[in-house]
Amino acid sequence: MVDSLTAADTAELPLPGEGRLSVRTLPAPHGRARYLLHGRHVRGTLVVIPHTTYDGPVLAEQVRVQFGDGHDRAPHGQPRLDEPVVRGVRVPGHTTALDPRTVTANTPFLCGDAVAVREDGRTRRIPDGARTVLEAVVVAVVRHWHQRHDRDALILAAAQHRAGDRAAWEERHIRALVHELATVRAQRAHARHRINQITGLVRRRQPAILPPATTPARLTLVDGAGTALGVVTVLEREVIASLGRVVYEVHGARIHGLFTVGPDRYSSDPVPGGIYVFYGRPTGTGWHDRACRDEPTVNGVQLSGGWSHPRSGDITPTAPSRLPASVRIDDTRSHCAPDATSTRAGAVLRALALHYLDRPDVAGLRIAAGKLRAEENLKAARTQLARRRREETRVAGKLRHRTGRHRQFTALLSPAPSEQGAGEARSCGAARAT
Numbered sequence: 001m002v003d004s005l006t007a008a009d010t011a012e013l014p015l016p017g018e019g020r021l022s023v024r025t026l027p028a029p030h031g032r033a034r035y036l037l038h039g040r041h042v043r044g045t046l047v048v049i050p051h052t053t054y055d056g057p058v059l060a061e062q063v064r065v066q067f068g069d070g071h072d073r074a075p076h077g078q079p080r081l082d083e084p085v086v087r088g089v090r091v092p093g094h095t096t097a098l099d100p101r102t103v104t105a106n107t108p109f110l111c112g113d114a115v116a117v118r119e120d121g122r123t124r125r126i127p128d129g130a131r132t133v134l135e136a137v138v139v140a141v142v143r144h145w146h147q148r149h150d151r152d153a154l155i156l157a158a159a160q161h162r163a164g165d166r167a168a169w170e171e172r173h174i175r176a177l178v179h180e181l182a183t184v185r186a187q188r189a190h191a192r193h194r195i196n197q198i199t200g201l202v203r204r205r206q207p208a209i210l211p212p213a214t215t216p217a218r219l220t221l222v223d224g225a226g227t228a229l230g231v232v233t234v235l236e237r238e239v240i241a242s243l244g245r246v247v248y249e250v251h252g253a254r255i256h257g258l259f260t261v262g263p264d265r266y267s268s269d270p271v272p273g274g275i276y277v278f279y280g281r282p283t284g285t286g287w288h289d290r291a292c293r294d295e296p297t298v299n300g301v302q303l304s305g306g307w308s309h310p311r312s313g314d315i316t317p318t319a320p321s322r323l324p325a326s327v328r329i330d331d332t333r334s335h336c337a338p339d340a341t342s343t344r345a346g347a348v349l350r351a352l353a354l355h356y357l358d359r360p361d362v363a364g365l366r367i368a369a370g371k372l373r374a375e376e377n378l379k380a381a382r383t384q385l386a387r388r389r390r391e392e393t394r395v396a397g398k399l400r401h402r403t404g405r406h407r408q409f410t411a412l413l414s415p416a417p418s419e420q421g422a423g424e425a426r427s428c429g430a431a432r433a434t
Helices: 128-146 151-203 339-357 362-412 419-428
Strands: 010-015 019-027 033-038 042-051 062-067 217-222 228-240 245-252 255-262 275-279 306-309 326-328 334-336
Touching (some): 042 151, 228 255, 228 339, 255 339
Antiparallel strands (some): 042 062, 228 245
């Protein structure tokens, strides 16, 4: 047991195998407690400092022990006043954070900063004998500190000293969380709006879609600079109403084959916008199928792949000026077509896209494609909404936590905190960040 403090603030602490350690305690600012030591194999000063981290409890539950007097943030290598000398070895540094309620000599609290200093200033590992004595001294001092009648006042003083810095830390987190919460709520509202759009689309009456035109059309081709590249004949071979697509057979100078035009297959809108042009006719019946047959030949080169464009409004006879044209090598590889072939293919793609967009039933084709994808899109939107709700709950909880901590630190900044305020800080001080 630790002997009771006398009126002179001195005590005798037992050290196993080392007799007794005389300590004298002196006041120090900001909740620090100085211990002046004198024993058979040890002398010097230890300072016990209530320890918290930025996201730890408001009021300290742990302490660190500093070897020597002075500022706890001394520059590396600069000695402190009256650093302890144990079995003739001077030891600077400090311990790791430790719990006064459970600390024992078997607790590994001597960190790498606690070293032995030679006469020439070089450092080395603390010898085993000195380490054993130092560990026993630290345990005895910390246990004594834990039984001090003014321990709670020391902890509160340390918290008040750090309160401004901790409050600023919480403010930064609060600002970030307020922004994050606003973003998540906007995303949640967007997901809810998307669900309403899709359910409205499902109930919407499908507009009429025209059958394939029986009369061929003649389309003028120009390159990206507006230079004429001739004329092609275009015949509608098939209208794939459920996908909103039209299959065109194209014939012209150095051009023949099928192209399929429809809404952009990568569009995420309930009613898909944009344009996607397949080189050929898709062999599958699904929205995401890409494999085609009857691929067209341009300048004697058979092309594959397709062109995706998210905005219909910026397509003109000359723009976009360069469009994709690939030649398949095998099932997994392809390479770019020659420049002249790419230029002519791009002219065909632009002309067909504008021809498709000029259809009187283009809105109906897009609506049909949207209805086909409605179930898939609705499931995705509901999943997104559930995810955003979970994120909102998580972020709102973190914001409440940070706001509560900020309120506690702000209360500690008062010049003379009321007993009620101090009590609130202690009751909430053990709360840790999630």
